[in-house]
Amino acid sequence: MSRPRVVLLHGLWMHAPAMHWFASRLRGHGFDVAPIGYFSVLESTTSAVSRIMRALDERPGTHLVGHSLGGLLALQAATRSQPGRVVCLGSPLAGSRAADGVASRVPAGRSLIGQHHELLFQGAGALPAGIEVGMIAGTLPRGLGGVIARLPGPHDGTVAVEETRVPGLAGHVVVEASHSGLIFCREAADHAACFLRAGRFEETAALTAIA
Template sequence: MTPTPRGPESAADAAGVQAVRRVLLVHGLWMPPLAMRTLAARLRSAGYEPAIFGYRSIVGSTRAAVDAVRDRLRHGPPTHVVGHSLGGLMALEALRAEPTLPVVRVACLGTPLCGSGVAQVMSRNPLTTLYLGRSAALLRSGCTWLPPGVEVGMVAGSRPRGLGALVARFDGVHDGTVQLDETRVPGLADHVLIDASHSGLLVSREAVRQVLAFLGSGAFLR
């Protein structure tokens, strides 16, 4: 898949893509910032400068988290973002609210861009809805809007191991929590499927290899 061309005013053109070494890591639902440390260490060993963004994925509001992402990025240098699951949605919502943020590329890991079927099923029951916290609405709806001038790539998993299979029925390939079809939207710069579960995407060496390729070139390895 050919990467989407960027306009002359993009952060990539302002700084030069190869010079961008800052990476903001955004974790997913039920995850503490600590969950991103393995990924951060591997990015650092590859010469990047990762920083982990933490937020309250259950008790905190989506708006507060999105605003905090915006504040973190707004006055910094051109930056790449890597978001796991809900973290990818938070990053895209931040760019929707403020398209001028200096973000060059966004690598999503198992992010349900089309909305999460598991979240939709859980929302039918008041008790299980509590497990989604205040992020339930964003998880149900997803974010099919992609920011102009920013390349967005998706690493999806195909290992069907996860808690999602206990509450929802999947049709086709899934990672135990997110279905493959939920990770595809028109306009993605690239999309790749690897052998990893939803949570396993955080520690998979293949996931890191693909993220590094995308951050460096805007395309995944084949």
């Protein structure tokens, strides 16, 4: 019996190897995991989404897990293709105040945000119909984004928890992790595995990975 396939997508200013630990954790849960890289600053949203869609077309029903910008790109691909379930890690589905702050207050900030600035500013919009989408948000406020943008309420240093909430989510959980720390958080990985299997999160302690 084939293992369920998961495509992993990194966030802004990262590359595919950044998802290595998270991939290993999901493999421990029995998934066939394939991190996909894209040029998070130089590549257009259209080009990156097309890259994801090709991976989905190769194996229908493939799940998507995206960190930050990667989650937004995953949802863009899901509106045009037919993935399994989608898990977002700290993705600003309601738009990113931090990205807006960098672009408007930091010298050459718009160049630092790159080709995906519009997607980051606007967020996901309506979630794709018929696709179960889960969100894992962080609450450890370590990061310059929180200083630049003065994020409201709980946040992970880059994205506020309220920025991760939009209508239509099948599940939403929070973990004690910073924005970059989400991809190294055991609880986040275990929650993701749970959602990929069942379309819902366990609200209790992290699950134990299969050895």
